[in-house]
Amino acid sequence: MYELTQRRPQRRAARLGDGEGDLAKKRAAWRRDLRQHWPYYAMVLPALLSVLVFSYGPMFGMSLAFLDYSPVRGFFNSEFVGLKWFEAAFKSPFFLTALRNTVVIKGLQTLVGIPSALLLAVLLNEVRVKWFKSAVQTATILPYFISWVIIGTMFQNLLRSDGALNEILVNWLGMQPISILRDPQLFRWFIVLQDTWKFAGYFGTLYLAAMAAIDPALYEAALVDGANRWQQVWYVTLPCIRSTFITVVIWLAGYLIVGSFEQIYVQYNVSVYPTADILETLTFRLGIGRGQYSLATAVGLFQSIIAFGLMFLTNQVIKRLGSEETLF
Numbered sequence: 001m002y003e004l005t006q007r008r009p010q011r012r013a014a015r016l017g018d019g020e021g022d023l024a025k026k027r028a029a030w031r032r033d034l035r036q037h038w039p040y041y042a043m044v045l046p047a048l049l050s051v052l053v054f055s056y057g058p059m060f061g062m063s064l065a066f067l068d069y070s071p072v073r074g075f076f077n078s079e080f081v082g083l084k085w086f087e088a089a090f091k092s093p094f095f096l097t098a099l100r101n102t103v104v105i106k107g108l109q110t111l112v113g114i115p116s117a118l119l120l121a122v123l124l125n126e127v128r129v130k131w132f133k134s135a136v137q138t139a140t141i142l143p144y145f146i147s148w149v150i151i152g153t154m155f156q157n158l159l160r161s162d163g164a165l166n167e168i169l170v171n172w173l174g175m176q177p178i179s180i181l182r183d184p185q186l187f188r189w190f191i192v193l194q195d196t197w198k199f200a201g202y203f204g205t206l207y208l209a210a211m212a213a214i215d216p217a218l219y220e221a222a223l224v225d226g227a228n229r230w231q232q233v234w235y236v237t238l239p240c241i242r243s244t245f246i247t248v249v250i251w252l253a254g255y256l257i258v259g260s261f262e263q264i265y266v267q268y269n270v271s272v273y274p275t276a277d278i279l280e281t282l283t284f285r286l287g288i289g290r291g292q293y294s295l296a297t298a299v300g301l302f303q304s305i306i307a308f309g310l311m312f313l314t315n316q317v318i319k320r321l322g323s324e325e326t327l328f
Contacts, residue, residue: 009237025148031233051165057255062297062301063075063295064293064294065085065086065295065297066080066081066083067079067081067294068081069293069297072251074103075319076142081207081294085294085297086298088295089298094282095275095282095299097277098278098279099279101259101277101278102257102258102259102279102280103257104188104275105188105191105259105276106255106256106259107276108188108192109191109195109196111192112192112196113195113196113199113203114203114249115198116200117199117201117204117206117207118203118204118207118245118265120201120204120234121206121207122199122207122238123206124137124204126229126233126239137201140200140204141201141204141205142194142201143198144199144201144202147268148229148262148263148266149262151194151198151263151268152263152266152267155267156180159175159180161179166178166305181268181272184271184272184275185275185277187275188272191260191263191276193263194263195260206248207241207244209244210240210241210244211240213240214236218240222235224239241252246318250312250314250318253313254307254308254310256310257279257303257307257310258279258303259278259279259280259281261280261281263286264276264278264280265281265284268281283300283303285301
């Protein structure tokens with residue numbers, strides 16, 4: 001018995017010694033790697049600092065959602081109020097309207113945008129005239145690089161009462177003028193189609209890049225089996241870009257509750273608030289317009305948590321369905 005009691009501390013010390021030895025080896029290996037590859041670490045350092053300062057640093061501001069914050073009192077002297085501002089947001093009819101509008105608009109943009117980008121990519125992939133394919137691809141991806149401010153100004157000039165659209169409707173077609181930017185229902189669909197026009201080329205390029213990696217032998221085998229062009233698309237092209245498509249779906253799932261602030265803010269007005277006011281514009285008015293910083297932060301924090309939950313849930317559903325192309 002005495003020998004057993006003496007051996008246990010020795011074994012524990014040996015295990016601890018082995019753990020410390022492994023840790024020392026890892027530290028030595030890390031220092032050696034740092035000395036050998038320090039230029040690469042130096043190149044990464046600015047990006048790392050940028051992420052820490054501009055991405056993780058502002059997360060300290062989430063504490064405003066639980067404080068009765070005042071710029072005069074500051075962070076540390078403001079009273080802790082718990083979930084008061086979350087309760088105030090959930091009881092506000094403006095919050096519920098903005099939440100509904102955000103989900104509806106982003107849902108429609110996703111349902112219209114994903115198939116549109118996929119269809120554009122499939123059609124471009126089937127084009128054999130290179131110059132025409134390049135021209136169409138350039139024209140469709142160009143809107144992605146244009147600021148929403150410029151796009152909003154351009155469409156406001158086109159759609160105003162004396163703009164080009166109403167000139168064509170009234171003088172050429174003999175129809176009544178329409179006011180898309182002031183009609184709540186028309187404005188919602190205008191936002192959806194405008195978003196599709198801007199981003200279809202970008203996501204279509206992602207799909208085209210995935211299609212370029214498909215083995216041509218698969219198309220040759222399908223052709224030998226008697227498949228026509230559309231059957232080749234259905235049985236070869238679409239299955240081969242499945243991983244890219246699933247990644248895009250998981251990515252966009254997190255944005256189902258995150259609206260496009262710039263797109264709506266530069267084009268909407270009071271007459272379309274019932275269908276166009278989203279959480280981002282509401283947060284902007286609360287925080288910047290009214291100085292209700294804690295309430296605005298609570299709305300934004302709620303939005304971020306739901307967005308992460310949607311992305312995680314979509315990822316888990318796809319994983320349960322048997323797909324290996326998941327993010328985590």
